[in-house]
Structure formats: structure tokens, C-alpha cells
Amino acid sequence: MDERIEFVKDNLFLPDYFSDNQTLYDLHERKESGKSVLKVTLNSLDNLCIEDFDNSKKCGFFKQDREFGMQKSVDHVIFQNCSGNCTLHLIEMKKTVGSETFKGVKRKVRSSYLNALAIAVALGITITQTIAYTSFLKLKFDTEADTNSNPQIYKPMLGERAIDVKKDEWDKDLMHINLGKTITIRHYPIQMFDSGEEMTGDLDLTST
Template sequence: MFSAKLQERLKLLDEHLVCWNDHQFVLEEKKEQGEAELILELPDPGILFSRLEDKKLRYFKNQKCADYLLYKYKGNNWEMHIFELKRTIGLSQWEQIKEQAKGAIQNGMAIAGFLGIEICLDRVHLYSAYRNDKINDFANPGKQRYQMYKKASPEYKEKECDWNKQLIKLDFLGKREFLHHKIRLNPEDGRGSYAIA
């Protein structure tokens, strides 16, 4: 359960965009080209901010932002979990997701300040939920040959390796690496579920 002070601050927020004190949340992307639904299971209470990309603070230079922000209370500490839902992830989308993550972190830190909760950058987790992985999987043989040619470049190798690691390079406020979790959705309907430990 959250403190009385935090509950008072939560009451000041739009209940259509924020839900809290739940152990299951549904994250949705309704755009037709990237329609998705992810069910999150949490063992601990959380606060979910939806439509973050539409409601971000305008003071920051980086106006890119991820789709969802979740604060999870575990033990006596708060964690920040940032979610981006995409239909397909290729190298250009991966670079975009990283910029959106930076924007979400800065907005998440500002919201945490309003809520009076402390977030340590070591407790920030990033998630990419997707149907198709174009960095590793290629269905079209012509594209396969083209990708094999491209993969020889050092720049491609670095980005590809970054996507395939759990600690990704993301320079933000002196922290150089963040935990990243890939969530594969059903390729047919874009649905999936994920349990956060």
C-alpha cells in the first residue's frame, strides 16, 4: 500500500491516464499499423502512466518519449519501468526507441519528483515489446543478402550487438548503460504478457 502523502498526490492526477495500486496492467497501442496489447503482471504495487508520448513535459529539448511509464514499489525502493510498443524493430527503430527511452527517463524523473518518490538510475528498466525483429530475422531472401552486406559495416555490428544485449548503451545523466528487456508479442495479433519480477 502507498503512503497517505503519495495517495493524496495521486488524487491530483487524471485517472484516465494514471492507474495505481494494481498487480496487473494492460498496455495498448491502438494505431492500426502497430496495434498491440501487453498484459503486465506485477508481484508488487505499481503506478502506471499511459499515453506518456502525448502528455510529456514540454520543457525538455528531447521531445521524444516512450509509450508507458511504470513505477513499482519493491521493498523500500522504487523502480522505474519504461515500455515502448512497436510492430517491427529494425536498426532505425532501435535508435528511435533509445531516444524515446531517454525522453521517458527525464519525464519519469520529473513526475517522480512531483510524487515525492526517489528513483535511482540503477533501478531503471527499459522494455521493447514487438512483433517482428528485423535486426535478427529476415523473411525475404533478397533482403537477407542486402542485410548480410550491410552487416559487414562496424556501425551495423555495434547497433546489432546493442539490441542483442541486456545492458544497452544509453548515456543519460552520467549513467552509460541501462537494463533492456525484449518482449516478443504474437506476430499475428500483437498480443502478449510479461511478468515483472
């Protein structure tokens, strides 16, 4: 890993802010209502992982009120290929996903994306692409009550245009994020499986 990254990580960040470098991470959601583990495989140790990013310290200059959702973050963040053209992976873990849930995920992705960019600049990492993921056991897009007659399903978040998040984003592996203008990032659903005690799933990043 680049010397600048190593120095800043080891000396200027909080102790244990990043997980120990591995090529296989077991990323957990520990809430009883959605207890799960996602096994993430990478192709080299040139990566940094922040587990439980939602409960980790982040940039204090962002507003923490609920209006734009900057007080919440995704569950886990991975910087892959830190010393080169880095890919930022933003991972949110859910049990059930529907329209309103996915809108909440988008808020978390926006917050996490901006915080991760700031972290990357501090470390000297150049992010060239960003990919978001939502792990899930069940979908409820098509079963939400009164989907066709309920205007709340299509109500946009503040400053955004009204879209059908299932048809225009989830089904197309895309996510539209409002930053004054819309930026579009790749978004991939991760199907989880119920093992009885917890949900389990895999994310292979070796070819990313």
C-alpha cells in the same frame, strides 16, 4: 501507498493521469499498423502506471525540436514499489525492430527517463533502478539491405559513439543512453505473437 504519493497524485496531478492501481494491466498499442496488447503482471498495488505516455502531458521545459528527440516518449511507464526502492519500467511497443528503429527507441527511452525522474521527484518516489523493454513481432537487424556496406546502420545519434546496436545492445540486454556521459540501463526484448486481430504478449514483473 505512501501518503505523500497519494496526496500529490490525487490533488496536484491532472485527473486520470495515472491508471487505476492494479496488479494486471492490459497495455495497448492502438495504431492499426501495430495493434497489440501487452499483459503486465505485478506483485502488489504499490505501483503507478501511465498508459499512453507518448500522448500524455510531460515536462514543458525540455526542447521539443527533433535534434535530441525529446518530443517523443515510450508508450507506457510503470513505477513499481512506489513507497520503497522503486523500479522504473519504460515500455515501447513495436511490430518490427531493426537498427534504425532501435535508435529511435533509445531516443524515446532517454526522453521518458528524464520526464519520469521529474515525475518521481514531484511524487516523492525514489527510483533505484530503471529497466527498458521493447515488444516486437519481427526483427530485421540481419535483413536490412546492405547491412555490411551501409554506413547509415552504424551512424551514431548526435553526441554518441558509433556502435552495432544489435551486437552491443540488443543481444546483451543493454541500452546505452547519452546524457553527456553514457549511462547503461537494462533492456529486455519482449517477443509478441500474432493472434490474427492483434499482437499479444506478457510481461511478468512479480519477481522484480
